[in-house]
Each structure stands twice: as structure tokens, then as C-alpha cells.
Amino acid sequence: MDAVWMLPVLLVLPLLLWTSSTFVFYFKKCFYVAYMMLLAVISIPICILKSGGRDIENMRVIRFMVHHVKYFLGLRYQVSGWEHLQTDGPYVIISNHQSSLDVLGMMEILPDRCTMIAKKELIWAGTVGMICWLGGIVFINRQKTSDAKNVMSDAAKTMLADKIRLWVFPEGTRNQNGGLLPFKKGAFHLAIQAQVPIIPIVFSSYSNFYLRKEKEFKSGSITLKILPKIETKGLTADDVTTLSEQSFGIMRSAFLEISGQTVQSNGPSTH
Secondary structure, three states: OHHHHHHHHHHHHHHHHHHOHHHHHHHHHHHHHHHHHHHHHHHHHHHHHHHOOOOOOHHHHHHHHHOOHHHHHOEEEEEEOHHHHOOOOOOEEEEOOOOOOHHHHHHHHOOOOEEEEEEHHHHHOHHHHHHHHHOOOEEEOOOOHHHHHHHHHHHHHHHHHHOOEEEEOOOOOOOOOOOOOOOOOHHHHHHHHHOOOEEEEEEOOOOOOEEOOOOEEOOEEEEEEEOOOEOOOOOOHHHHHHHHHHHHHHHHHHHHHHHOOOOOOOOOOOO
């Protein structure tokens, strides 16, 4: 009897995937979330057995487990500038942030001993939150500036003591408006305080395959451009704004280049 009820579903599903872009959008989104949670379930015991608990080395496990997900979603990545990641010691990576799909791009190029800074709400995202905690991800409270500053200060000390790298999204939130949002200053304070270089990485626009408002999620290609590092040695807190504006300018230019489009500047942050 169950098989009889399943037959119409199996027949209708391919039809909807073929004819309805809205159905494809929600199907892919639901699959992505559910599959990432399943991968987290598998990865959690592996990380605990491998490292005994919370450890940045667990990011190797996460990177390995997530690397193939792009194929199920019909995504391809083209990476340029690999040589700029061949930098010894700690550094801060900054990149633009368009959607949760950015995680797949991160896992495509994530260096060893690198984790990320993320909003604290992520820790409550079920098994995904748990695996993020095990991977040493640094959680910040974006609603409390003083708490965020303290976390960044502690992160700078940890970078130097443990020789780790940190990935930060300086826009502070997801943005699919066709450009870059003004940069928040946390990543630049972090890099200057630790006196480590910044490596900008730019994701090309997702608009050719992923449109949230229009409910479209097609197969597509993403270009990742790794830009030359920006040194911070000798800089002080007084240089944060200049450093932020410099980074914004070169990343916006790279975004326009690899996205093949012209967008109106949102302007760098001035506060």
C-alpha cells in the first residue's frame, strides 16, 4: 500500500523539477540544509574521536566532508590566485558574503589551520552548530559591540599564540544586491592588533544562477579570486579606516571584473 502512494510522488517529482523553477529553488534549498545537517551528524563523532573535542584541526574533517556538496547543487568553482594563499603563519582572510552557499566556496580553498568568525546564532543551528563549535569557529554577538570587541581582541591573541588563520565577512551580513555592503571594522582591528596580513578573497556574483527574491536556483559557475595580501605591520588603530577603504576598493574592483557587470558603489564604511 505504501508503494502505491509513493508511485505518484515519484512520477510528479521529476515533472516539477523539470517545469517549476520555484519548486527547484525550494527543493535545492531544503536538500542543502538537510544534507549539511546529515554530514554534520557523521562528522561530529569523527571530530571527537580525532581531536577529543573543540579543535581547529577539525576543519580538515569538515572541509573533506563538504567538498563534494557542490556537485549535487550543480555548482562549479574556478579559482585564481592560489599563490597568494601560500603564506606562512597567521593571517586574516576577508571575503564578500552573498548567501549560505559561501560555505561551499570556503571549503573549496580553505587553508590549513583556518577557521572563521560567525554570528553566535549559528551555534543553535542543530548539528551544523555543533560541528561549527567543534571546528573552532569563533562566535560573536553582533548586537553587543563591547562583546564583539572583546572576542576580536581574544581572537587576535589566539592567532599569534596558536598560529591560526581566521576568515571574516566584513560586510557583516549576507548581501545579494549586486555589490558590496560597507565594511565593518572588526576584521581590520583584528589584523592590525595581531600585526598579521589580510588576504582578500572575492566571490563572483551569484545572480547568474541564484536569485532569492525570484526563487531561482539553477546550475552555475562561481569564480573565486584570491588577491595579494595586504600587510599591516606598523599600522595602528588610527589606520583602520584607511585599511578598510583600501580593502573595499580592491575587492569591489575584483568583484566587478569577475562578475562581468557594473554595479553602483555602496561606499566603504566611515564609522
